Amino acid sequence: MTAKPLVGVIGITEAKDQERQMAFEVGKLIGAMGLSLVCGGLGGVMEEASRGCSQAGGIVIGLLPGDDAKAANDYVTYVIPTNLGHSRNTLIAHAAGLLVSIGTGYGTLSEVAIALKLGKKVLSYRSWDVQGVIPCQTLQEIQNILTESYGDRSTKSLLFEEKKS
Numbered sequence: 001m002t003a004k005p006l007v008g009v010i011g012i013t014e015a016k017d018q019e020r021q022m023a024f025e026v027g028k029l030i031g032a033m034g035l036s037l038v039c040g041g042l043g044g045v046m047e048e049a050s051r052g053c054s055q056a057g058g059i060v061i062g063l064l065p066g067d068d069a070k071a072a073n074d075y076v077t078y079v080i081p082t083n084l085g086h087s088r089n090t091l092i093a094h095a096a097g098l099l100v101s102i103g104t105g106y107g108t109l110s111e112v113a114i115a116l117k118l119g120k121k122v123l124s125y126r127s128w129d130v131q132g133v134i135p136c137q138t139l140q141e142i143q144n145i146l147t148e149s150y151g152d153r154s155t156k157s158l159l160f161e162e163k164k165s
Helices: 017-032 045-055 085-095 106-117 139-150
Strands: 006-011 036-039 060-064 078-081 098-102 121-125 134-136
Touching: 006 017, 006 045, 006 085, 006 106, 017 036, 017 045, 017 098, 017 139, 036 045, 036 085, 045 060, 060 085, 085 106, 098 106, 098 139, 106 121, 121 139, 134 139
Parallel strands: 006 036, 006 098, 036 060, 060 078, 098 121, 121 134
Antiparallel strands: none
C-alpha cells in the first residue's frame, strides 16, 4: 500500500472570515484529491481546513502544541498531542511534502521559514510574501500545483466552485 501524501495547511487560530473560508476550500480540495492533511489541529485556519478535508472524505492529522488530545478540533482524524508548544511547527514542516500558508501570523511565518529551509514547496494563498514562496490567488492554481506535485488525482468533480471577485 502506498502512503497518501501529506499536505500541510498552516495558519492562525484567530483567522478572519475570508481566511477561514479559504482554509475550508483548500481542505476540501486536499480531501477531494485523495490527499491527507496535516496541521496544528486547533481552531481558525486549522479547524476550517480540517473541516473541509474531512467533509471531502480525507484524513486529517493534528499535531497539537499541548498534551491534551481533547483540545483538537472536531474534524481531526488522528490527534497527536506533542506537548512541544510552538516547536511542533517544525514537526508540521517536516511531515508535510508541501505546505499551503493562509494568513499572516508569526507562527505561520515560522512554519513557512522552516519548510523553505527544508527545501519544501510552500504555497502562499494570500499569505506571506517571502522569497521562495509560490504565491497563489485561486484554488485552481493550488490544484494545478498539487497535481504537478502528486499526479492527477480524483477531485470528486471538484466539490467547490471558484468564486468570482
